[in-house]
Structures are given as structure tokens and as C-alpha cells.
Amino acid sequence: MARHTLYNKIFDLHKVRTLPSGDAQVCIGLHLIHEVTSPQAFSMLKERGLRVRHPELTFATVDHIVPTDEDVRPLSDALAEEMLLHLERNCTENGITLFGWKHPSSGIVHVIGPELGLTQPGKIIVCGDSHTSTHGAFGCIAFGIGTTQVANVLASQTLPLISLKVRRIEVNGALQKGVYAKDIILKIIQQLGVSGGLGYAYEYGGSAIHDLDMEGRMTLCNMSIEGGAAHGYVNPDQTTMSYLAGRQYVPKGRKFEELSRFWLSLASQKHSAEYDDVVKMNADELSPMVTWGTNPGHAIGVNEKIPEPKDDSFAGALSYMKFKAGEKILEKKIDVAFIGSCTNSRISDLREAAEIIKGKKVAKHVHALVVPGSASVAKQAKKEGLDKIFESSGFEFRTAGCSMCLAMNPDKLKGDELCASSSNRNYRGRQGSPTGRTILMSPAMVAAAALAGEVVDVREI
Numbered sequence: 001m002a003r004h005t006l007y008n009k010i011f012d013l014h015k016v017r018t019l020p021s022g023d024a025q026v027c028i029g030l031h032l033i034h035e036v037t038s039p040q041a042f043s044m045l046k047e048r049g050l051r052v053r054h055p056e057l058t059f060a061t062v063d064h065i066v067p068t069d070e071d072v073r074p075l076s077d078a079l080a081e082e083m084l085l086h087l088e089r090n091c092t093e094n095g096i097t098l099f100g101w102k103h104p105s106s107g108i109v110h111v112i113g114p115e116l117g118l119t120q121p122g123k124i125i126v127c128g129d130s131h132t133s134t135h136g137a138f139g140c141i142a143f144g145i146g147t148t149q150v151a152n153v154l155a156s157q158t159l160p161l162i163s164l165k166v167r168r169i170e171v172n173g174a175l176q177k178g179v180y181a182k183d184i185i186l187k188i189i190q191q192l193g194v195s196g197g198l199g200y201a202y203e204y205g206g207s208a209i210h211d212l213d214m215e216g217r218m219t220l221c222n223m224s225i226e227g228g229a230a231h232g233y234v235n236p237d238q239t240t241m242s243y244l245a246g247r248q249y250v251p252k253g254r255k256f257e258e259l260s261r262f263w264l265s266l267a268s269q270k271h272s273a274e275y276d277d278v279v280k281m282n283a284d285e286l287s288p289m290v291t292w293g294t295n296p297g298h299a300i301g302v303n304e305k306i307p308e309p310k311d312d313s314f315a316g317a318l319s320y321m322k323f324k325a326g327e328k329i330l331e332k333k334i335d336v337a338f339i340g341s342c343t344n345s346r347i348s349d350l351r352e353a354a355e356i357i358k359g360k361k362v363a364k365h366v367h368a369l370v371v372p373g374s375a376s377v378a379k380q381a382k383k384e385g386l387d388k389i390f391e392s393s394g395f396e397f398r399t400a401g402c403s404m405c406l407a408m409n410p411d412k413l414k415g416d417e418l419c420a421s422s423s424n425r426n427y428r429g430r431q432g433s434p435t436g437r438t439i440l441m442s443p444a445m446v447a448a449a450a451l452a453g454e455v456v457d458v459r460e461i
Contacts, residue, residue: 107374
């Protein structure tokens with residue numbers, strides 16, 4: 001088993017005891033909740049006569065079901081309004097901080113956690129959302145949990161956890177212009193498979209990972225779950241410390257200096273860390289990636305041809321997508337362009353996309369929208385004039401929310417529309433229509449596709 005890695009250190013620091021089942025009972029350092037998976041959990045507590053054990057370690061936001069083009073309450077969707085009311089009531093009754101409807105710090109849970117400095121190295125972080133692995137970018141163990149587990153954390157601030165194997169994924173070299181963190185993780189999932197990470201925590205390292213900014217690292221860790229890994233993380237370094245300095249919930253002054261030394265000490269020991277598996281990749285060889293099928297592992301380089309079916313599931317994916325083996329993914333006509341989601345809705349993502357579209361027009365047949373990941377991202381984008389660039393090009397610039405990533409809100413595909421999306425999943429029906437089709441790519445690639453009306457290589461723009 002792995003030893004002397006960040007994963008092992010954090011696991012051991014948070015372990016309370018070994019349970020009769022053999023699992024470890026561990027303390028949870030940060031619990032993030034939202035309107036979708038928390039109402040039932042709070043009901044479970046009420047039925048058992050329990051209260052939230054550590055409300056100061058729980059923070060709430062609204063993101064999944066909120067409309068991105070609606071400014072008034074009550075919401076037009078009665079169920080969405082009811083879910084918001086439940087969250088507001090539960091947070092008030094239990095003394096939980098809520099970044100609620102139209103709060104200046106509201107937004108997608110995995111965007112606001114880092115923005116506010118709630119996400120810090122060395123913590124075990126949980127949320128009733130599968131993409132909680134995002135927070136591993138800061139050097140912590142972060143993972144999604146189910147509703148029953150949400151209730152357990154609310155009641156006890158602990159969970160049973162099994163120790164996983166650790167796979168180091170080392171990416172060395174330098175990314176070409178037009179190639180991003182999104183392309184790295186899509187290549188990893190293509191290479192290792194959507195189930196390749198089962199039983200593993202992924203540690204991302206190497207010079208290409210070291211050179212990523214924190215927002216790129218978050219994109220990388222966000223999609224670890226798509227590769228089957230329970231956790232994905234990057235060791236904390238000076239880039240991490242620079243990002244955290246001055247954030248709202250991060251201690252200041254001497255306390256920050258002390259914490260920084262501790263946080264940096266948690267990194268996997270360079271010469272003595274042992275891993276259960278090591279995978280190496282060359283960043284120099286990466287090109288912009290695009291998915292062609294119905295899971296994130298169905299991905300190819302933008303200039304590659306759609307592969308021949310390996311099995312019935314491959315053939316079924318091609319049939320659903322209305323693609324054929326041997327075709328190029330280039331020049332596939334799109335109907336919708338979506339820039340957003342907890343994967344790619346941060347300010348750097350919007351800047352990259354705006355750089356591509358500035359002074360140009362979206363193709364007439366394309367419905368294009370950009371949805372910031374938080375109110376803070378939206379505010380910064382407006383300050384820089386990015387909203388005007390998007391709107392003058394033909395994009396709709398929306399308010400913060402999960403939006404079309406999962407379509408638990410009004411933003412949905414219609415019929416068999418093909419969407420170029422910066423989100424994280426391309427499952428059947430993921431974006432709201434049972435026949436809707438999704439191809440995943442970086443925000444810059446989505447922007448380029450919106451302009452051309454079809455899949456293009458952003459490096460040629």
C-alpha cells in the first residue's frame with residue numbers, strides 16, 4: 001500500500017478509531033451543502049431528534065435548480081422554490097451560514113468554496129455532489145456523499161471511510177497554446193478508462209501540473225470522479241499559498257504563515273513516498289480533446305477520427321450520437337454552445353473564451369450561453385467588460401448557477417440538439433433532453449465552435 005503520500009497523511013490525521021467493520025471513523029473538516037441533497041438529510045435529523053453537531057463547519061449555497069435568467073422570488077418553478085425555502089429554513093434553524101439566493105457570495109458549491117477560502121489544504125471535505133473532488137486541487141481529500149451520509153455528517157461530523165490505494169499520474173512537459181487542463185483530464189480518462197480509478201485516489205504531479213494555476217488544477221481534480229477515482233488531488237505548493245492568501249475564511253498575518261508551513265509539510269514526501277501505481281504522460285503530445293460518445297472516456301484529439309466500435313456499448317454510443325466510426329469529429333455541426341459548470345466557469349475560463357470571440361459573431365444557427373460559476377465571477381467578468389464581449393458576439397451572459405450542465409433548471413437541450421459543452425458529463429439525457437447530445441471540450445474550444453457553428457481546432461483561430 002502507498003506510504004508517505006499526502007493522502008496517507010491526511011487520512012491518518014483525521015482518523016478517530018477503527019470501527020468493528022474495519023472502516024476508519026474520520027472527522028470531516030468542511031461540509032458543503034446545497035438545495036438538492038440536503039432537505040431529506042435534515043428531515044432524517046428531525047425524525048431522530050438530532051441537531052447539527054458542528055454548524056460552524058457546514059456552509060450552504062444554492063446552485064443546481066436556480067434559474068440563470070430569472071431575478072424574482074417566488075421562482076416560476078414551484079418545486080425549485082420549495083427546495084430553496086427548505087434550505088433557507090433548515091440553515092436558519094441550525095445556525096448554518098447560507099450563501100443564498102442573490103447573495104454576493106453565492107454560486108456553484110465547488111466554485112465558491114475555493115473563492116471564499118473555505119477550501120484549505122489538509123482537510124477532509126465532503127458534499128452531497130459527486131464533483132466534490134474539485135477541492136483536492138488544494139491538497140485535501142474531497143469527495144461526494146449520498147443523502148444518508150449528509151445526514152450522518154450533520155449529526156456527528158464524522159463518516160466511516162476505507163483507506164484507498166494511491167495512483168500518481170505524472171504529466172511532464174509543456175502544454176501547447178490552445179491546450180488546457182480540461183484536455184489533460186479528458187486524455188487521462190480516455191487512457192485509463194471511466195472505471196480505471198476504482199479503489200484509487202489520484203495524485204496529479206509533474207511539471208505540467210506544477211505549471212497550472214489553481215483554476216486549472218480545479219478543472220483537473222473536478223473530473224477525477226469521471227475516471228472512477230474517489231479522490232483527485234494536487235500537492236500544495238507556493239501557487240496554492242498565493243491563491244489562498246487574503247481569502248475571506250483564511251487566517252491572516254502570522255497565523256497564515258504558520259498554517260502555510262504546515263500545509264506545505266503535508267505534500268507527499270519527494271524521495272520516500274510510495275505509490276500503488278504510477279502513470280506517466282507527456283504534455284507536449286497533447287492536443288485539444290473532444291468527446292464523441294456518451295461517457296467522458298469516449299474522447300479523441302480534435303484532429304483524430306472517431307474510432308471503430310470495440311464492443312456493443314461503443315456501437316450504441318455512436319448510434320445515439322448519430323456519428324459513424326472513421327468520421328472526423330472536426331466540422332461536426334453544433335446547435336448549442338455552453339460555457340459553464342463547476343468544471344469550467346471560473347474567471348480564467350471566461351477570459352480564455354472571450355479572447356477567442358472578441359470582435360466576432362456566433363454562427364446564426366447556434367444558441368450560445370455563458371454562465372459564470374459564482375456571483376463573484378460574474379462581478380469580475382463585468383468589471384473586465386467580458387459580459388459585453390460575449391453579448392456583442394451573440395452569447396447570452398447569464399447569472400450564476402449549474403445551468404445546462406445537468407438541466408435541473410430551465411436551461412435544457414431540445415430534441416436531438418448537439419451541444420459543445422465545457423461541462424463534465426456527456427451521458428444520455430444529461431443536458432435535459434432524452435435525445436440531446438453532448439460533446440465535451442475546453443471553454444476555448446466551445447467558443448471557437450460557437451463562432452464556426454461546428455467543431456474546429458481552436459489552435460487555428
